[in-house]
Amino acid sequence: MTFVVIDNCIKCKYTDCVEVCPVDAFHEGPNFLVIDPDECIDCTLCEPECPINAIYPEDDVPAGQEAFVALNAELAKGWPVITERKDSPTDAKDWEGKPGKLELLQR
Numbered sequence: 001m002t003f004v005v006i007d008n009c010i011k012c013k014y015t016d017c018v019e020v021c022p023v024d025a026f027h028e029g030p031n032f033l034v035i036d037p038d039e040c041i042d043c044t045l046c047e048p049e050c051p052i053n054a055i056y057p058e059d060d061v062p063a064g065q066e067a068f069v070a071l072n073a074e075l076a077k078g079w080p081v082i083t084e085r086k087d088s089p090t091d092a093k094d095w096e097g098k099p100g101k102l103e104l105l106q107r
Contacts, residue, residue, distance in 0.1 A: 009054035027079035030106035036076035
């Protein structure tokens with residue numbers, strides 16, 4: 001099992017989670033983070049660090065978010081690793097909890 005970043009991260013992209021990852025499994029895109037399932041060791045450290053509950057165990061991904069399992073794996077192959085916390089976008093608070101953000105994902 002691995003952990004998965006779901007759509008609540010899109011346009012919020014808080015990076016608190018990346019600093020606690022012991023294996024550098026996080027990858028950064030323009031407005032979203034993903035977890036590489038081949039690197040994730042299921043340590044559970046990242047999940048409580050996410051301030052907007054956008055990280056879930058693969059087996060517990062909320063209904064309607066299942067596509068993010070494959071999306072994390074796909075995007076992790078092309079996006080660079082991120083290991084240090086960065087400032088979130090200035091409008092991140094405006095996007096917290098908004099549903100249906102997949103169409104806003106920048107690749």
